[in-house]
Amino acid sequence: MQTPFSRNIIVTENLGKSVKTSGGTLHILSDISLQVASGESIAIAGESGSGKSTLISLLAGLDTPTIGSINLNGKSLTSMDEDGRAAMRNQLVGFVFQSFQLLQGLTALENVMLPLELRGDKKAKDAAIGLLQRVGLSERLTHTPRQLSGGEQQRVALARAFVSKPAVLFADEPTGNLDSKTGAKIIDLLFELNQENNTTLILVTHDQTLANRCQRIIKLAAGRMV
Amino acid sequence: MKPFGLALRMLWRDSRSGELSILFLALLIAVTSSTAIALFSDRLERTMTDQTAEFLAADMVISSHATIPEPWLEKAAQLNLAQAQTAEFSSVLIEHDELLLAGIKAVSADYPLRGFLKTTTSDYSTETIEHQGPEPGFAWVEKRVLSALKLNIGDPLTVGEKKLVVSKIITYEPDKQGDIYSLSPRVMINKQDLQETGVIQPGSHVHYFFQFSGEQSQLTEFKRWVKPQLNLAQRIMDIHEDRPELGSALNRAKRYLGLSSIVVIIISGVAIAMATRRYTERHLDATAILRCLGCKQSDVLWLFVSQFLILGLMTSALGCGLGWVVQEMLFELLRNLLPQTIANSGVLAVFFGMMTGMTVLIGFALPPLLRLKRVSPARVLRRDLEPLPSSAWLVYGLAFGIVGVLIWRYTEDLNMTATIFCAGLVLLLVLGLLVYLLLILARRSLPFMSLNLRFGLQGLLRNSRATVSQILAFTITLVAMALSFTVRTDLIENWHKQLPEHAANHFALNIFPEQLPSLQKEFKEQGIEGSQFFPVIRGRLTEINGVPVQKIVSKDSQGESATHRELSLTWTENLPEDNKVIIGNWWTPEKKGEVSVEQKLADSLKIRLGDQLLFIVGGQQLTATVSSIRSLQWDTMKPNFYMIFSPGSLESFPGTFLTSFYLPDNKKTVLNQLVKQYPAMTILEVDLILKQFKTILTQLTEAINYLLYFALMAGFTVLFSAIYSTLDNRIYESALLRTFGANRSLLRLTHIIEFTLLGLVSGVLAVVISEGLLYALYSKALTMDYRPTYYLWIALPLIGAFSVGLAGCWGVRHVVNIPPLRVLRDT
Known part of the structure; x- marks a missing residue:
């Protein structure tokens, strides 16, 4: 499928993931070929067990496919070793998870600083404070995740995801753990930030309304694109 | 990425959230106790050696039937060794028509180099300490000489052809040999008078003692230099060769001190391993996020290892300081029993404390920590992705290796190290298997048990691998404590037996x-x-x-x-x-x-x-x-x-x-x-020698008692911390049970049964292992008779059941009191 955008940031060909079980080989994903243009927003939709999370983890370089290839920003993820993929994640990728995945021992500010600290960025603190202000948490800098509500935690996660100015943002059911009102606010914020940063967005959801806000929807069923 | 700075910040953040407290505590106890014991035993040994050197009146003595060559004395002078000489021979003294075969001892001006003489001029109540022998022209005599020759203080006494004046009565002579063949009552004269007595003729039977004292290294060098030049009639005397009764007491005490140190280190090592395992499990998610954010495997490993190294260095430094304070306090407590001058603390012992801390940390913490390297970044999406545990060979091999090196370091005996090591390894393997079989048996009998008992047992059976390792860990701790206690009791008993109240004097x-x-x-x-x-x-x-x-x-x-x-x-x-x-x-x-x-x-x-x-x-x-x-x-x-x-x-x-x-x-x-x-x-x-010997044994006994209390205290503290580090899962499961409607009393009883059983089984196994190790220790290390310690058979299971039960129930107590949702949210 060709997009109106200038350059493909993600290209996959015949991507497949299978695992061996006692009952034989289980195919989780099969024959996934897609191109995602830079700045595009895509929703991956499907029922539970359709392979959404597996696909996102392959695209983000968190896991390796059994078959097929993935290109991220013109480089083959499949030919890289784990350390190479880690470097790619650090430079290009941001994440937002359903369960927020904040480090419990760290404050909101420290959580947001982390990706920049890992890069050795000396202005990590300033950038993190700026983003936390942007997501409306300037009063909560020193609070730990336990002291924050679910919505606030996800806002910290959004700030962490955008602080490193990623080329691609992967969001896995970002509102799955939130009530609908809070969820809607978070999604608004996500799309605002996405636009401000011109980030490519890959969003996993089974919420049709949310999926419709993306420019394109990829539907998965039993591990295949439909 | 700048890993060191980040590691420091993460360490600070972890310590703030209390993640490191158990680890810190276990390491602190290991370093404090090993430094305190190393410093204490080093100082005590040097103090005792100084004191026992008094028995020779020097650090080293060359005994000879003739004067020794001048170059030997020159060599000793070059090495800055202080020198003194004595010459001993028998001579018949005649005064007031009475005859007495006396043991004459002519001493040089610097005699004695170590210790002192005691004299009196009237009775024993007014003894004077003397650091030199009699002046030329005077003689000091044992009281029996006066009565046997009908003499008084101030009377003349003729030794050979030399007329001397009896000026003092000798009541204590440091180097009076316990040798049966130098027996006669003592007459001490100045060496300058020896020539004029005319007693020494070619062929006379005279025993010369050339005494030396100084730095240990110089003495060792002198000994090495002079030894090959000795003839058949010359001999080097030192405390271990010439006073075997003291030498063996000191050696045993030294070995006991070493054993206590190993005991505390092993206990702390077990706690460190358990605490690191907990730390690792609690950091799996955080590691997955770090990996997700672009941390390489090597970065992750470096990040955590460097945190541990920083923690290790800081804790070891603190432990060394505390260890120094503890040994000072021990010496203060023993002040009345010890000699007035106590040897200074050795810097090496502090260094050894640091080394021990780092070695124990690396040996016991590294294998569980390595697991973090293998955390998949995909865990952020699928929490069930657990990294494989580190290879059992690595985990146990490294820990055993470290323990082996420590045992060898203290015993300096490869055979004994191998014996203890192999015996311990075989016992652990056999017992691990035995516990596993016991758990299988318990699983089969579950359907026939009451609800409480079933729930309690299920707590142990749910993760039998973890239960086996916990039981073995508690067993090792109990064994270590039992060894420390039994050896100390038997050692002291053995000394008392060696010198009973009315020992021949x-x-x-x-x-x-x-x-x-x-x-x-x-x-x-x-x-x-x-x-x-x-x-x-x-x-x-x-x-x-x-x-x-x-x-x-x-x-x-x-x-x-x-x-x-x-x-x-x-x-x-x-x-x-x-x-x-x-x-x-x-x-x-x-x-x-x-x-x-x-x-x-x-x-x-x-x-x-x-x-x-x-x-x-x-x-x-x-x-x-x-x-x-x-x-x-x-x-x-x-x-x-x-x-x-x-x-x-x-x-x-x-x-x-x-x-x-x-x-x-x-x-x-x-x-x-x-x-x-x-x-x-x-x-x-030999009553004076005996008294001195008894004093030393009393001092050692007291020191050893304090060390035991220290080891037991460390043992219990670490045991409690170790139990705490295993509670996460139990707390979570108990909260779940409560949400399903389990009432408090059921949960309490379940916990009591679970932890008490854990402690009881550990206690029973500890009895078997301790008896095995005690046998190896007594027959190989301490050369004492082995006999089964029956009270251990009852005490250890009881202590195990009680202490593990108490610590466990205390640790999970809040689960039954606060809303389960809070526990589930926090976990």
Whole structure:
């Protein structure tokens, strides 16, 4: 499928993931070929067990496919070793998870600083404070995740995801753990930030309304694109 | 990425959230105790060595029958060793028509180099400490000399041709040998007067002692330099060779101190391993996020390892400081018992504490930590992706390796290390399997149990691998504590047995056979508790199976020195107390011409059972067949013999009798009476030596008691921390049970059953392992008799059940009191 955008940031060909079980080989994903243009927003939709999370983890370089290839920003993820993929994640990728995945021992500010600290960025603190202000948490800098509500935690996660100015943002059911009102606010914020940063967005959801806000929807069923 | 700065920040954040407290505590205890023990034992040993050096009046002595070459003394001077000399010989003194065979000792100006003399001019209540011998022209004498020669202080006393003035009574002489053959009452003179006495002529029987003291390294160098130049009549004396009763007490105490240190380190190591395992599990998610954010595997490993290294260094430094304070406090507590001057703390011991801390941390913490390297970044999406645990070989191999190195470091005995190590390893493997089988058995019997018992057992069965490792960890801790306690009790008991309340403190020798009946009667009338009267016949061993002994022995061996002098031979029907036949059999009365040989001498002379030994006794030849080899305790104050003959073998040779007996201070006057009545009999007073020895043993006992309390305290603290580090899962599961409607009393009972069972099984296993290890330790390391410690069979399971039960229930107590949702949210 060709997009109106200038350059493909993600290209996959015949991507497949299978695992061996006692009952034989289980195919989780099969024959996934897609191109995602830079700045595009895509929703991956499907029922539970359709392979959404597996696909996102392959695209983000968190896991390796059994078959097929993935290109991220013109480089083959499949030919890289784990350390190479880690470097790619650090430079290009941001994440937002359903369960927020904040480090419990760290404050909101420290959580947001982390990706920049890992890069050795000396202005990590300033950038993190700026983003936390942007997501409306300037009063909560020193609070730990336990002291924050679910919505606030996800806002910290959004700030962490955008602080490193990623080329691609992967969001896995970002509102799955939130009530609908809070969820809607978070999604608004996500799309605002996405636009401000011109980030490519890959969003996993089974919420049709949310999926419709993306420019394109990829539907998965039993591990295949439909 | 700048990993070090980030590691520091993460460490700070983790410590703030309390993630590191157990780890910190376990490491702090390991370093504090090992530093405290290393410092304490090092200082105590040096203090004791200084004190025991008093028994030689120097750090090292060369004994010789002639003056030693001038270059030797020059070499000692070059090495900055202080020097003193004494010359000892026997001389008959005559005053007021009374004769006395006295032991004359001429001392140089610097004598004694270590310790002091005590003198009095009237009675024992006004003793003066003297750091030098008599001035030229004066003589100091033992009190018995005055009464025997009818002298008073200020009277003249002629030694040989030199007229001296008796100025003081000697009440204590540091280096008075416990040797039975230097026995006569002492007369001490200045060495400058020696020439003028005219007693020393070519061929005179004089014993010279060249004394040296100084830095240990210089002494060692001097010893190494001089040793090859010694002739057959010259010998180096030091505390371990010449005062075996003290040497062995010190060695045992030193080994016990080392053992305590290993015990605390092992206990702490177990806690560190458990705490790191918990730390690792609690950091799996965080690691997955870090990996997700672009951390490489090596970055993750470096990040955590460097955090541990920083933690290790800081904690070790703190532990060293605390260890120093603790040992200062120990010395303060023992102040009244210890000598006035205590050796300084050694810097090396502090360094060793640091090294121990880092080694234990790496050995026990690295394997569980390595697991973090393998965390998949995909875990952020799928929490069930658990990294594989580190290889069991790595986990246990490294920990065992570290323990092995530590045991070797303390024992300096490869054989013993291997024995303890292999025994411990085999026991652990067997017991691990046994626990596993027990758990399988328990699983099968679940359907027949009550709800409470079933829930309790299920807690243990849910993750049987973790339960096995927990049981083994608690077992190791209990074993370590039991070892520390039992060895200490037996060690002290053994010392008391070695020197009971009324241990013989005098030897009587040169008793002629015809005097024996009346002397025995006298002893009985005076109420003197004595040992057996042994006949003593002087004889020299010349041939073994027709081969001259000189051709058999190796130079400098015990056997060699035994062949150069006459031995005291005896015969007796019954095996003397404290002797044990280890090869062959003790004779029946009718067998003549048999001899029983002391084990070490037999080894040195390669004497086997059935060998024919030829002795020269009073110019006649005597042949005897070796019918047994004996071991005996040299460290008791009782007559001991290298060669004991069967009855009927020695009776035809002229000899005297020897005995040892106990005489309390208030009956000392009996001695003068005895000496008058039996002028040929020689009395050797060893009561002062004994008193000194007893004081040292009391000091060691006290020190060891404090160390035990320390080890037990460390053990319990770490045991409690270790249990806390296993609670996460249990708390979570209990909260789940509560959400399903389990009431508080059911949960409480379940916890009690679960933890008590855990402690009980650990206690029972600990009994089996301790007995095995105690056997290995006693027979190999401490050379003490092993006997099963029955009270442990009851105490250990009870202590295990109680302490693990209590700590466990205390740790999960809040689960039954706060809303379960809060627990589930927090977990």
